[in-house]
Amino acid sequence: MDTLRALSAFVHSVELGSLSGAARALDTTQPTVSKLVAGLERSLGVRLLRRAATGLSLTEEGQRFHERARRMLEDYGDAVADARAQVQQPRGLLRLSAPVTLGQRHLNAMAIEFLRLYPDIELELALDDRFVDPREERIDVSLRVGGALPPDLVARHLGSWPRVLVASPAYVAARGKPRTPNDLLAHDYLRYAAGDDGVLLTGPDGAVAVPVRSRYRVNNAVALLDSVLAGAGVSLQPTWMVADLLAQGKLVRVLARHTGPAQELHLLYAPRRQLPLRVQVLVDFLAQRVAALPGAAKATRR
Structure with missing residues (x-):
């Protein structure tokens, strides 16, 4: 046989x-x-x-x-x-998993660039906000935003991105800027549906918890950002999500001396004695490109 x-x-x-x-x-x-x-x-x-x-x-x-x-x-x-001496030219199929919003905002463009660099590689990009175990779902590399790290996977730390409070210029013109964290209680605060009411901020005087309530909650980060851009209220957003919009003047930062809990980004993949070259070049490419996303704090290795 x-x-x-x-x-x-x-x-x-x-x-x-x-x-x-x-x-x-x-x-x-x-x-x-x-x-x-x-x-x-x-x-x-x-x-x-x-x-x-x-x-x-x-x-x-x-x-x-x-x-x-x-x-x-x-x-x-x-x-x-x-x-067959293919190690000098990476080739074959790669499967990459990532959160939906990161994929839409940044990773899709990175994938197109990666394919131009490596013409013999095929790439499947699966966008999903749930945790994807690379071994169970035949994923070569998974990009993880926050959350606990599985102990039996390799986790390559890419960097930290603080969360900042943002609003549209139109909202600020109509409602004014909060001057202190407690001023948020008088504003429309928008948040992700999976979170709890309230917001935790760190500023010059340390940490402060503000018991804001949200009349509008949405379970999609892109929809939440669109709501902020439309002038619906103030929201806490990771800098990788909004740094370009702040630079373009489409959003303004409020309570600029305060930040929320940072988001940590990791690449996850199954431990192997030697990564296939196609996987190694993807890991190295993403590590460089994702770490360069705007608004990152100084990256550390873990």
Whole structure:
């Protein structure tokens, strides 16, 4: 039995959800894929897949075997690339995950630049605000904004971006600027829907908690920023989000001596003895470009 071919047939069947899908991906026939998977099961002495009219499902043994089989194929692919001297020219498919707003505001342009630099690489950019585990979802690199860091992943720290209070010039002209944190109580304060009422600020006299309530809350950061630009109120925004708008005069900063909790940005990827060159160049590219986003505090390594 061709073990590598059988492993590939099994992994493709699982991840594409059918033997026919695996056959198309591998440019072979469904009976061939079925024979390869059956031969693999015989050699292992366990059943890996349940076959039914509704589709395929993994047995308990199959679930445990699938992740290791996938990693074996990845390692083999990396070894083949090295043997063929492809290490000098990165190539292949990369999957990158990032929060929606960061992707829309900055990362999409970075992705286009990256593809121009590396013409033999294909890139899938998945924008999602939930935490994405690179190993479980076949993501090569995940860009994380805040949140706890998984201990079993490599986390490359890119920098810190403070949050600042901003409003539109039209709002300030109509309502005036707050002079002290407690003045926010008399203003329309806009916030992200997942947060709590109130805002924590740090200024010349230390930390202060202001019990502002928000009449308008939205669960999308782009919509929240659009509301601020439209003059709906004051909001606390990370500097990577608003530095260019402040420079253009489309927003103004209020309570300029006060900032909110900083946002930390990290790149996450699975630990490996040696990163494939295509992953390494993406990590290095993003580390340089993201760290240069406007408004960053001095970057540190973690």
